[in-house]
Amino acid sequence: MPHDRVWIFDLDDTLHNASAHIFPHINRAMTQYLMTHLDVNEESANRLRMEYWQRYGATLHGLMRHHGTDPHHFLHHTHQFPQLAQMVVRSRGLRTTLQRLQGEKVVYTNAPMAYAEQVLRLLNIRDLFTGVFSIESSRFQPKPAMSGFVLMLNKMKLQASRCIMVEDNLPALKTAKRLGMKTVYINPRNKRPSYVDARLVSVLGLAAIKNL
Numbered sequence: 001m002p003h004d005r006v007w008i009f010d011l012d013d014t015l016h017n018a019s020a021h022i023f024p025h026i027n028r029a030m031t032q033y034l035m036t037h038l039d040v041n042e043e044s045a046n047r048l049r050m051e052y053w054q055r056y057g058a059t060l061h062g063l064m065r066h067h068g069t070d071p072h073h074f075l076h077h078t079h080q081f082p083q084l085a086q087m088v089v090r091s092r093g094l095r096t097t098l099q100r101l102q103g104e105k106v107v108y109t110n111a112p113m114a115y116a117e118q119v120l121r122l123l124n125i126r127d128l129f130t131g132v133f134s135i136e137s138s139r140f141q142p143k144p145a146m147s148g149f150v151l152m153l154n155k156m157k158l159q160a161s162r163c164i165m166v167e168d169n170l171p172a173l174k175t176a177k178r179l180g181m182k183t184v185y186i187n188p189r190n191k192r193p194s195y196v197d198a199r200l201v202s203v204l205g206l207a208a209i210k211n212l
């Protein structure tokens with residue numbers, strides 16, 4: 001594999017298991033945020049959350065668009081983790097796997113910067129990445145939006161044809177492929193769609209990838 005490759009990693013459910021403890025916590029906080037600030041009941045709050053997530057890739061996008069929500073206020077109040085160290089699920093061998101990959105590595109996440117930095121430090125891998133591109137960096141245009149990807153490539157001075165996107169979210173991989181990137185899908189079960197170059201059960205499987 002050429003050494004001038006750039007690995008672009010998603011964070012949640014790619015570099016660590018966020019579904020176990022972190023996502024349920026964020027989901028509860030988001031529902032609570034909608035109930036408080038939009039003055040709706042729990043059922044409506046959950047319905048709106050799901051609707052915006054499906055339509056825009058992020059609840060926040062829908063809130064900004066339809067309710068004029070201040071993104072910084074929302075992110076601050078929905079990403080409070082008194083015990084984040086206990087919630088992060090760290091896979092053994094992650095650091096070694098990443099260290100062995102040739103080429104530059106960056107993180108591209110729909111999560112806020114403060115949270116992403118904290119999780120990467122808890123995973124003991126922050127020093128392996130040359131940059132982190134967050135939802136704030138994308139001016140609140142979450143993956144899979146093409147505009148967010150283009151902004152990320154420009155800001156990080158990356159050429160799409162040199163990049164490999166490693167992600168658990170298929171729509172994001174579809175955008176990556178349209179831009180000319182290689183795509184690696186992290187998923188233990190689903191089949192590999194045509195725009196995915198490789199599927200791995202876990203990010204640890206990157207160690208065994210020879211050709212992309």
Ligand SMILES: [Mg+2]
Pocket residue numbers: 010011012013014167168169
């Ligand atoms: Mg993810």
